[in-house]
Amino acid sequence: MDTIKNTANFVGDKVQSATSGASKETNKEVAKDSNVPITDRLQSAGNAISDKAKEQKHETSAEANKQAATH
Template identity: 60%
Template sequence: METVKNAANYVGDKVNEATATASKETNKEVAKDSNADISTRATAAKDAVGDKFTESKNSASAEGNKQAAKH
């Protein structure tokens, strides 16, 4: 039963990782957009950093759940 739970958590973590990656890339593009005002660009840059942290956290959690599901 624990293996099924770990597998489900792995899938959830991978979905969350993909969502964070997409958000990070969008925010990076906004931060680089010279047509956007400076406060929008600064907020997007800050959000991209947060998204990178979330992406990394979910990736590590997914790997842990993947390994736990194997054993």
């Protein structure tokens, strides 16, 4: 039963990681766009940093769940 739970958690973490990664890239593009007001660019830059941290957190969790499911 734990293997099924760990596998489901692994899949969920991979999806969340991909979502955070996509959001990070979108925010990076907004931050680089000189046609966007500076306040929005700064906010997007901060959001990109936050998204990167979330992406890494989910990748780490996914790897732990993968290891737990295989052992």
